[in-house]
Amino acid sequence: MTRDDGGPPRVFITGSRGQVGWELRRALAPFGVIEAHDLDTLDLLDERAAREAVRKFKPDVIINAAAYTAVDKAESDKETCRLLNTAAPAALADEAEKLGAWMVHYSTDYVFGGNKDGNGRPRTEDDAPAPANYYGETKLAGDMAIRERASKHLIFRTSWVYASRGSNFLLTMLRLFEKGGEIRVVDDQIGSPTWARYLADVTAMSLRRAMERGPRVSGVYNVTSAGSVSWFGFAGEILEYSREMFPAVDAVLLPIPSEEYPTAAARPKWSVLSADKAARVFGIRAVPRKDAARLCIDEVKERRLK
Ligand SMILES: NC(=O)c1ccc[n+]([C@@H]2O[C@H](COP(=O)([O-])OP(=O)(O)OC[C@H]3O[C@@H](n4cnc5c(N)ncnc54)[C@H](OP(=O)(O)O)[C@@H]3O)[C@@H](O)[C@H]2O)c1
Numbered sequence: 290m291t292r293d294d295g296g297p298p299r300v301f302i303t304g305s306r307g308q309v310g311w312e313l314r315r316a317l318a319p320f321g322v323i324e325a326h327d328l329d330t331l332d333l334l335d336e337r338a339a340r341e342a343v344r345k346f347k348p349d350v351i352i353n354a355a356a357y358t359a360v361d362k363a364e365s366d367k368e369t370c371r372l373l374n375t376a377a378p379a380a381l382a383d384e385a386e387k388l389g390a391w392m393v394h395y396s397t398d399y400v401f402g403g404n405k406d407g408n409g410r411p412r413t414e415d416d417a418p419a420p421a422n423y424y425g426e427t428k429l430a431g432d433m434a435i436r437e438r439a440s441k442h443l444i445f446r447t448s449w450v451y452a453s454r455g456s457n458f459l460l461t462m463l464r465l466f467e468k469g470g471e472i473r474v475v476d477d478q479i480g481s482p483t484w485a486r487y488l489a490d491v492t493a494m495s496l497r498r499a500m501e502r503g504p505r506v507s508g509v510y511n512v513t514s515a516g517s518v519s520w521f522g523f524a525g526e527i528l529e530y531s532r533e534m535f536p537a538v539d540a541v542l543l544p545i546p547s548e549e550y551p552t553a554a555a556r557p558k559w560s561v562l563s564a565d566k567a568a569r570v571f572g573i574r575a576v577p578r579k580d581a582a583r584l585c586i587d588e589v590k591e592r593r594l595k
Pocket residue numbers: 303304305306307308309310327328329331332333334353354355356357358373394395396397398428447448449450451455456485
Protein backbone atom coordinates (compact mmCIF):
# COMPACT_ATOMS: atom_id res chain seq x y z
CA MET A 290 0.00 0.00 0.00
CA THR A 291 1.54 3.33 -1.07
CA ARG A 292 0.61 7.02 -1.25
CA ASP A 293 0.13 8.80 -4.56
CA ASP A 294 3.72 10.04 -4.23
CA GLY A 295 4.94 6.41 -3.95
CA GLY A 296 5.79 6.67 -0.23
CA PRO A 297 4.35 4.48 2.55
CA PRO A 298 1.08 5.60 4.23
CA ARG A 299 1.48 7.97 7.20
CA VAL A 300 -0.38 6.91 10.33
CA PHE A 301 -1.13 9.23 13.27
CA ILE A 302 -2.00 7.34 16.49
CA THR A 303 -3.32 8.84 19.73
CA GLY A 304 -3.56 7.11 23.12
CA SER A 305 -0.46 5.08 22.31
CA ARG A 306 0.17 4.13 25.95
CA GLY A 307 -3.32 2.65 26.36
CA GLN A 308 -4.27 -1.02 25.99
CA VAL A 309 -5.32 -0.70 22.36
CA GLY A 310 -2.98 2.16 21.43
CA TRP A 311 0.11 0.24 22.53
CA GLU A 312 -0.91 -2.78 20.45
CA LEU A 313 -1.63 -0.54 17.46
CA ARG A 314 1.97 0.67 17.42
CA ARG A 315 3.02 -2.96 17.03
CA ALA A 316 0.31 -4.03 14.55
CA LEU A 317 0.63 -0.97 12.30
CA ALA A 318 4.44 -0.97 12.21
CA PRO A 319 4.63 -2.88 8.89
CA PHE A 320 1.88 -0.69 7.44
CA GLY A 321 3.53 2.72 7.16
CA VAL A 322 5.26 5.62 8.86
CA ILE A 323 3.84 6.02 12.35
CA GLU A 324 3.66 9.05 14.60
CA ALA A 325 2.30 7.83 17.94
CA HIS A 326 1.23 10.21 20.71
CA ASP A 327 0.54 9.67 24.37
CA LEU A 328 -0.74 12.20 26.86
CA ASP A 329 2.79 13.54 27.43
CA THR A 330 3.31 14.48 23.78
CA LEU A 331 -0.26 15.53 22.89
CA ASP A 332 -3.06 16.44 25.28
CA LEU A 333 -6.27 16.01 23.32
CA LEU A 334 -8.06 18.38 25.70
CA ASP A 335 -6.08 21.06 23.85
CA GLU A 336 -8.02 20.99 20.60
CA ARG A 337 -5.85 23.53 18.84
CA ALA A 338 -2.67 21.53 19.63
CA ALA A 339 -4.35 18.36 18.37
CA ARG A 340 -5.35 19.99 15.09
CA GLU A 341 -1.87 21.47 14.63
CA ALA A 342 -0.14 18.14 15.28
CA VAL A 343 -2.28 16.47 12.61
CA ARG A 344 -1.73 19.27 10.09
CA LYS A 345 2.02 19.10 10.65
CA PHE A 346 2.27 15.31 10.17
CA LYS A 347 -0.21 15.16 7.22
CA PRO A 348 -1.37 11.58 7.86
CA ASP A 349 -3.24 9.28 5.49
CA VAL A 350 -4.80 7.63 8.53
CA ILE A 351 -5.68 8.98 11.99
CA ILE A 352 -6.29 6.29 14.62
CA ASN A 353 -7.79 7.63 17.80
CA ALA A 354 -7.20 5.12 20.59
CA ALA A 355 -7.29 7.82 23.30
CA ALA A 356 -10.44 8.09 25.36
CA TYR A 357 -11.79 8.89 28.80
CA THR A 358 -12.28 5.29 29.93
CA ALA A 359 -12.90 5.74 33.69
CA VAL A 360 -16.57 4.81 33.34
CA ASP A 361 -17.58 5.47 36.97
CA LYS A 362 -15.53 8.65 37.40
CA ALA A 363 -17.17 9.99 34.22
CA GLU A 364 -20.46 10.37 36.10
CA SER A 365 -18.93 13.20 38.18
CA ASP A 366 -16.18 14.43 35.82
CA LYS A 367 -18.53 15.03 32.93
CA GLU A 368 -16.89 17.90 31.10
CA THR A 369 -13.48 16.21 30.76
CA CYS A 370 -15.19 13.03 29.61
CA ARG A 371 -17.22 14.91 26.99
CA LEU A 372 -14.20 16.82 25.70
CA LEU A 373 -12.16 13.66 25.28
CA ASN A 374 -14.84 11.28 24.00
CA THR A 375 -16.89 13.65 21.85
CA ALA A 376 -15.10 16.95 21.09
CA ALA A 377 -11.63 15.46 20.43
CA PRO A 378 -12.81 12.77 17.96
CA ALA A 379 -14.93 15.42 16.22
CA ALA A 380 -11.89 17.68 15.78
CA LEU A 381 -9.71 14.79 14.55
CA ALA A 382 -12.45 13.78 12.10
CA ASP A 383 -12.58 17.38 10.78
CA GLU A 384 -8.84 17.30 10.18
CA ALA A 385 -9.04 13.86 8.56
CA GLU A 386 -11.65 15.13 6.14
CA LYS A 387 -9.57 18.18 5.20
CA LEU A 388 -6.60 15.91 4.41
CA GLY A 389 -8.66 13.22 2.67
CA ALA A 390 -7.44 10.80 5.38
CA TRP A 391 -9.14 7.79 6.98
CA MET A 392 -10.40 8.31 10.53
CA VAL A 393 -10.29 5.18 12.70
CA HIS A 394 -11.92 5.16 16.13
CA TYR A 395 -13.20 2.79 18.86
CA SER A 396 -16.72 2.69 20.25
CA THR A 397 -18.25 0.72 23.08
CA ASP A 398 -20.98 -1.74 24.00
CA TYR A 399 -22.03 0.86 26.61
CA VAL A 400 -23.85 2.79 23.85
CA PHE A 401 -26.48 0.13 24.59
CA GLY A 402 -28.24 -0.25 27.91
CA GLY A 403 -30.66 -2.63 29.48
CA ASN A 404 -31.28 -6.32 29.40
CA LYS A 405 -31.13 -9.12 26.91
CA ASP A 406 -33.83 -8.80 24.23
CA GLY A 407 -36.52 -11.48 24.34
CA ASN A 408 -34.59 -13.73 21.96
CA GLY A 409 -31.11 -13.06 23.38
CA ARG A 410 -29.93 -11.70 20.05
CA PRO A 411 -26.45 -10.13 19.84
CA ARG A 412 -26.74 -6.40 19.12
CA THR A 413 -26.00 -5.31 15.57
CA GLU A 414 -24.57 -2.03 14.28
CA ASP A 415 -28.12 -1.04 13.20
CA ASP A 416 -29.75 -1.52 16.60
CA ALA A 417 -30.98 1.73 18.17
CA PRO A 418 -28.49 2.87 20.82
CA ALA A 419 -29.63 3.83 24.32
CA PRO A 420 -26.48 4.53 26.36
CA ALA A 421 -26.15 2.81 29.69
CA ASN A 422 -24.25 5.68 31.34
CA TYR A 423 -22.60 9.08 30.75
CA TYR A 424 -19.44 7.51 29.29
CA GLY A 425 -21.67 5.67 26.78
CA GLU A 426 -23.48 8.93 25.91
CA THR A 427 -20.23 10.74 25.16
CA LYS A 428 -18.86 7.80 23.14
CA LEU A 429 -22.05 7.63 21.08
CA ALA A 430 -21.88 11.40 20.42
CA GLY A 431 -18.24 10.88 19.33
CA ASP A 432 -19.30 8.11 16.90
CA MET A 433 -21.98 10.36 15.42
CA ALA A 434 -19.60 13.32 15.09
CA ILE A 435 -17.14 11.15 13.13
CA ARG A 436 -19.85 9.76 10.87
CA GLU A 437 -21.02 13.30 10.08
CA ARG A 438 -17.57 14.75 9.48
CA ALA A 439 -15.25 12.13 7.98
CA SER A 440 -16.30 10.59 4.67
CA LYS A 441 -13.67 7.86 5.16
CA HIS A 442 -14.08 6.34 8.62
CA LEU A 443 -13.97 3.04 10.48
CA ILE A 444 -15.49 2.87 13.94
CA PHE A 445 -14.81 -0.42 15.72
CA ARG A 446 -17.38 -1.05 18.45
CA THR A 447 -15.95 -3.37 21.06
CA SER A 448 -16.44 -4.54 24.64
CA TRP A 449 -14.73 -5.63 27.87
CA VAL A 450 -11.18 -4.95 26.61
CA TYR A 451 -8.22 -6.57 28.37
CA ALA A 452 -4.47 -6.80 27.73
CA SER A 453 -1.36 -8.02 29.51
CA ARG A 454 -0.69 -4.39 30.44
CA GLY A 455 -2.80 -1.44 31.54
CA SER A 456 -5.86 -1.42 33.72
CA ASN A 457 -8.41 -4.17 33.11
CA PHE A 458 -10.54 -6.92 34.67
CA LEU A 459 -8.13 -9.74 33.78
CA LEU A 460 -5.16 -8.15 35.55
CA THR A 461 -7.36 -7.10 38.50
CA MET A 462 -8.44 -10.75 38.91
CA LEU A 463 -4.84 -11.99 38.76
CA ARG A 464 -3.90 -9.51 41.51
CA LEU A 465 -6.82 -10.72 43.66
CA PHE A 466 -5.98 -14.40 43.05
CA GLU A 467 -2.48 -13.73 44.31
CA LYS A 468 -3.92 -12.56 47.64
CA GLY A 469 -6.37 -15.47 47.81
CA GLY A 470 -9.61 -15.73 49.79
CA GLU A 471 -13.17 -15.03 48.74
CA ILE A 472 -13.68 -12.95 45.60
CA ARG A 473 -17.22 -11.78 44.78
CA VAL A 474 -17.88 -11.23 41.07
CA VAL A 475 -20.99 -10.03 39.25
CA ASP A 476 -22.79 -12.87 37.47
CA ASP A 477 -25.69 -11.13 35.72
CA GLN A 478 -23.87 -8.95 33.19
CA ILE A 479 -23.07 -10.83 29.99
CA GLY A 480 -20.53 -9.72 27.39
CA SER A 481 -17.59 -10.69 25.21
CA PRO A 482 -14.17 -10.03 26.73
CA THR A 483 -11.92 -8.82 23.91
CA TRP A 484 -8.12 -8.87 23.73
CA ALA A 485 -6.59 -5.49 22.79
CA ARG A 486 -4.06 -7.30 20.58
CA TYR A 487 -6.84 -8.87 18.52
CA LEU A 488 -8.48 -5.45 18.12
CA ALA A 489 -5.23 -3.95 16.86
CA ASP A 490 -4.71 -6.80 14.38
CA VAL A 491 -8.30 -6.46 13.14
CA THR A 492 -7.71 -2.73 12.75
CA ALA A 493 -4.63 -3.29 10.57
CA MET A 494 -6.36 -5.91 8.42
CA SER A 495 -9.60 -3.94 7.94
CA LEU A 496 -7.79 -0.68 7.30
CA ARG A 497 -5.74 -2.21 4.51
CA ARG A 498 -8.91 -3.51 2.85
CA ALA A 499 -10.79 -0.23 3.41
CA MET A 500 -7.98 1.76 1.78
CA GLU A 501 -8.19 -0.47 -1.26
CA ARG A 502 -11.98 -0.30 -1.50
CA GLY A 503 -12.66 3.34 -0.60
CA PRO A 504 -15.26 5.30 1.38
CA ARG A 505 -18.20 2.99 0.55
CA VAL A 506 -16.99 0.66 3.34
CA SER A 507 -17.03 3.48 5.92
CA GLY A 508 -19.14 2.72 8.95
CA VAL A 509 -19.46 1.16 12.38
CA TYR A 510 -18.20 -2.42 12.79
CA ASN A 511 -18.65 -4.57 15.87
CA VAL A 512 -15.37 -6.29 16.76
CA THR A 513 -15.28 -8.62 19.75
CA SER A 514 -14.21 -12.16 20.53
CA ALA A 515 -16.64 -14.92 19.60
CA GLY A 516 -18.76 -16.18 22.48
CA SER A 517 -20.12 -14.56 25.60
CA VAL A 518 -19.80 -15.02 29.34
CA SER A 519 -20.61 -13.24 32.62
CA TRP A 520 -17.89 -11.45 34.58
CA PHE A 521 -18.09 -14.32 37.08
CA GLY A 522 -17.69 -16.89 34.30
CA PHE A 523 -14.75 -14.98 32.87
CA ALA A 524 -13.13 -14.78 36.31
CA GLY A 525 -13.45 -18.58 36.58
CA GLU A 526 -11.67 -19.06 33.27
CA ILE A 527 -8.89 -16.65 34.26
CA LEU A 528 -8.45 -18.61 37.49
CA GLU A 529 -8.34 -21.92 35.61
CA TYR A 530 -5.76 -20.71 33.08
CA SER A 531 -3.56 -19.03 35.70
CA ARG A 532 -3.59 -21.70 38.45
CA GLU A 533 0.09 -22.56 38.12
CA MET A 534 0.97 -18.92 38.85
CA PHE A 535 -0.51 -19.19 42.34
CA PRO A 536 -0.14 -22.85 43.41
CA ALA A 537 -0.20 -22.11 47.13
CA VAL A 538 -3.19 -19.81 47.07
CA ASP A 539 -6.82 -20.72 47.61
CA ALA A 540 -8.89 -18.09 45.82
CA VAL A 541 -12.61 -18.81 45.85
CA LEU A 542 -15.01 -17.10 43.46
CA LEU A 543 -18.55 -16.25 44.53
CA PRO A 544 -21.25 -15.12 42.06
CA ILE A 545 -23.23 -12.01 43.04
CA PRO A 546 -25.96 -9.94 41.37
CA SER A 547 -25.12 -6.41 40.13
CA GLU A 548 -27.15 -4.95 43.03
CA GLU A 549 -24.52 -6.27 45.46
CA TYR A 550 -21.74 -4.41 43.62
CA PRO A 551 -23.07 -0.85 43.30
CA THR A 552 -21.17 1.44 40.90
CA ALA A 553 -21.58 5.13 40.06
CA ALA A 554 -22.31 4.27 36.41
CA ALA A 555 -24.98 1.74 35.41
CA ARG A 556 -23.82 -1.22 33.30
CA PRO A 557 -25.90 -3.06 30.68
CA LYS A 558 -26.86 -6.61 31.60
CA TRP A 559 -26.52 -7.71 27.97
CA SER A 560 -23.45 -6.47 26.07
CA VAL A 561 -23.09 -9.09 23.35
CA LEU A 562 -22.36 -7.64 19.90
CA SER A 563 -22.85 -9.42 16.57
CA ALA A 564 -19.62 -9.61 14.56
CA ASP A 565 -21.35 -10.60 11.29
CA LYS A 566 -20.81 -7.29 9.48
CA ALA A 567 -17.01 -7.24 9.98
CA ALA A 568 -16.92 -10.87 8.80
CA ARG A 569 -18.97 -10.09 5.71
CA VAL A 570 -17.23 -6.87 4.66
CA PHE A 571 -13.63 -7.43 5.77
CA GLY A 572 -13.43 -11.21 6.20
CA ILE A 573 -12.64 -10.88 9.90
CA ARG A 574 -12.89 -14.11 11.89
CA ALA A 575 -13.97 -13.50 15.47
CA VAL A 576 -11.30 -15.15 17.63
CA PRO A 577 -12.71 -17.74 20.06
CA ARG A 578 -12.95 -15.99 23.43
CA LYS A 579 -11.10 -18.65 25.43
CA ASP A 580 -8.20 -18.92 22.93
CA ALA A 581 -7.51 -15.19 23.19
CA ALA A 582 -7.71 -15.14 27.00
CA ARG A 583 -5.34 -18.11 27.26
CA LEU A 584 -2.76 -16.42 25.03
CA CYS A 585 -2.91 -13.20 26.99
CA ILE A 586 -2.59 -15.05 30.33
CA ASP A 587 0.34 -17.07 28.94
CA GLU A 588 2.08 -13.80 28.22
CA VAL A 589 1.49 -12.50 31.75
CA LYS A 590 2.63 -15.87 33.13
CA GLU A 591 5.90 -15.77 31.18
CA ARG A 592 6.69 -12.39 32.70
CA ARG A 593 5.72 -13.30 36.26
CA LEU A 594 7.33 -16.75 36.44
CA LYS A 595 10.74 -15.54 35.31
N1 LIG B 1 -11.40 -0.70 28.01
C1 LIG B 1 -12.57 -1.22 27.63
O1 LIG B 1 -13.10 -2.15 28.25
C2 LIG B 1 -13.26 -0.70 26.40
C3 LIG B 1 -14.50 -1.25 26.03
C4 LIG B 1 -15.14 -0.77 24.89
C5 LIG B 1 -14.56 0.23 24.15
N2 LIG B 1 -13.36 0.75 24.52
C6 LIG B 1 -12.78 1.84 23.72
O2 LIG B 1 -11.54 1.37 23.16
C7 LIG B 1 -10.64 2.48 23.02
C8 LIG B 1 -9.31 2.13 23.66
O3 LIG B 1 -9.54 1.85 25.03
P1 LIG B 1 -8.38 1.30 25.99
O4 LIG B 1 -8.98 0.21 26.79
O5 LIG B 1 -7.14 1.07 25.22
O6 LIG B 1 -8.23 2.57 26.94
P2 LIG B 1 -7.04 2.95 27.94
O7 LIG B 1 -6.13 1.79 28.15
O8 LIG B 1 -7.70 3.60 29.10
O9 LIG B 1 -6.25 4.04 27.09
C9 LIG B 1 -6.79 5.31 26.86
C10 LIG B 1 -5.64 6.21 26.55
O10 LIG B 1 -6.15 7.56 26.41
C11 LIG B 1 -5.12 8.40 26.87
N3 LIG B 1 -5.62 9.70 27.30
C12 LIG B 1 -6.38 10.01 28.38
N4 LIG B 1 -6.58 11.33 28.45
C13 LIG B 1 -5.92 11.89 27.40
C14 LIG B 1 -5.73 13.22 26.93
N5 LIG B 1 -6.27 14.27 27.58
N6 LIG B 1 -4.99 13.42 25.82
C15 LIG B 1 -4.42 12.37 25.17
N7 LIG B 1 -4.55 11.08 25.56
C16 LIG B 1 -5.31 10.85 26.67
C17 LIG B 1 -4.55 7.70 28.08
O11 LIG B 1 -3.25 8.20 28.27
P3 LIG B 1 -2.38 7.86 29.58
O12 LIG B 1 -2.05 6.42 29.46
O13 LIG B 1 -1.20 8.70 29.43
O14 LIG B 1 -3.27 8.19 30.74
C18 LIG B 1 -4.58 6.25 27.64
O15 LIG B 1 -3.35 5.84 27.10
C19 LIG B 1 -11.35 3.69 23.64
O16 LIG B 1 -11.99 4.41 22.62
C20 LIG B 1 -12.40 3.06 24.53
O17 LIG B 1 -13.52 3.93 24.72
C21 LIG B 1 -12.69 0.30 25.62
